[in-house]
Amino acid sequence: EIRVAESGGGLVQAGKTLRLACKTFEIDLGEFAIGWFRQAPGKEREGVACISKKDGSTYYVDSVKGRFTISLDNAQNTIYLEMNNLKPEDTANYQCATDYKGTCTKALTVDDYVRWELNHWGQGTQVTVSS
Numbered sequence: 001e002i003r004v005a006e007s008g009g010g011l012v013q014a015g016k017t018l019r020l021a022c023k024t025f026e027i028d029l030g031e032f033a034i035g036w037f038r039q040a041p042g043k044e045r046e047g048v049a050c051i052s053k054k055d056g057s058t059y060y061v062d063s064v065k066g067r068f069t070i071s072l073d074n075a076q077n078t079i080y081l082e083m084n085n086l087k088p089e090d091t092a093n094y095q096c097a098t099d100y101k102g103t104c105t106k107a108l109t110v111d112d113y114v115r116w117e118l119n120h121w122g123q124g125t126q127v128t129v130s131s
Contacts, residue, residue: 002122003027004034004096009125016086020125022079022096027120029053029072033102034079035113036070038092038127047108048094049081057104063089086129095124 004027008020022034035050049070050059058070069082079096100116113119 003120004098004122006094006096006122006125009094009127011128011130012086014087014129014131016129017082017084018086018127020081020083020094020096020127022081022122024077024079024098027077027098029074029077032098032100032119033057033104034072035097035099035102035104035108036079036081036094037097037108037110037113038090038094040092043092045095045110046092047110050099050102050104050108051079052102052104055103055105059104059106059108061107083127086127088129088131091127091129093124093126095122097121 005023033052036048037045039045051070067085071080097113098120099113100118
């Protein structure tokens with residue numbers, strides 16, 4: 001049963017912009033924080049950004065601050081990640097995930113997003129940035 005689905009990835013040149021979308025299905029966004037994670041080949045999964053409708057908090061990992069913006073469209077039940085000034089090191093598979101009762105006042109960890117059976121992960125969307 002699909003509860004989150006990502007889209008918007010692609011191949012772009014460095015310096016360009018992509019907007020990823022995380023569409024949620026039957027998820028009460030008031031009860032879940034939504035996070036974006038990425039994983040490059042040979043590297044650990046990294047928490048990139050997070051948004052919580054419940055308390056309005058957002059979080060960004062240092063490497064994307066000032067370049068990425070996370071937002072939430074209530075009407076569309078969709079969370080967006082706008083990625084500006086992309087760099088080759090942003091190349092990765094990007095996944096969105098839910099954290100039941102979570103907030104975004106600290107760094108994202110995979111453990112937080114797998115601790116509840118109510119949590120869900122998407123399949124991911126590939127972002128490739130060429131130099």
